[in-house]
Amino acid sequence: MLHPVGDLPAGVYWRRRALVLGIAASLLGGGGWLVASTVPTTETDPQVAASSGPAQPSLEAPSLEQVVPSLASVQTPAAPEEGSATASAAPPAEETAAAPVTAAAPDPGQPCTDDMVAVDVLPGAPQATVGSKPTMTLVVTNVSGVPCTRSLDAGLREIVLLDGAGARVWGSNDCFPEVSSDARVLAAGEAVGFPLQWGGLTSEPACTAPRSAPPAGAYSLQGRLDTKVGDPTPFTLVA
Structure with missing residues (x-):
């Protein structure tokens, strides 16, 4: 190789060899630069290495929005307006009136005392012929404001005829006494009537004395229910 052999002078062959070597050297240099540019270097920028490395957990404290839930979804009732139904629905405790105490219903089994009843005689007419x-009616009335019970037995009811001086002339139980059991509940203000026909003659208790027609004049009729005696009612006998 160092001593080229050929028909041409030796200088020619040396120039050819130098040209080939130069081309080869250029090719080698360009190829090496290309390879170096494509192969990543092992020394990288610290900032690049930090950003490309695996994500580290953050040690910063969580924000307040992450710890305390949002209050946007919490609905706070609005204060009632003055004079609204809600504001006036519940009055102050000191202004609340106490519930009325219902009085116990009266006991209808309580007895009617003499002060609770009235006894009257209603004649069919204010006067009659001798x-x-x-006909006349004995009326018993509950004049109290509550119901009560009273015995209205026939033996306890009586109508008497009195003359102008107040002397007894006739009594309905003298000659024809009756016996019955009649306990009744009288409502407040209730009146019960018992009609009776007078025979027109005088009488005495037990009906032992002779009977006769009383003379014409001014008389009065008076009713009685046991121990309760009513007020006299004027009555006139005419000839």
């Missing part, structure tokens, strides 16, 4: 048989 010797006639007029």
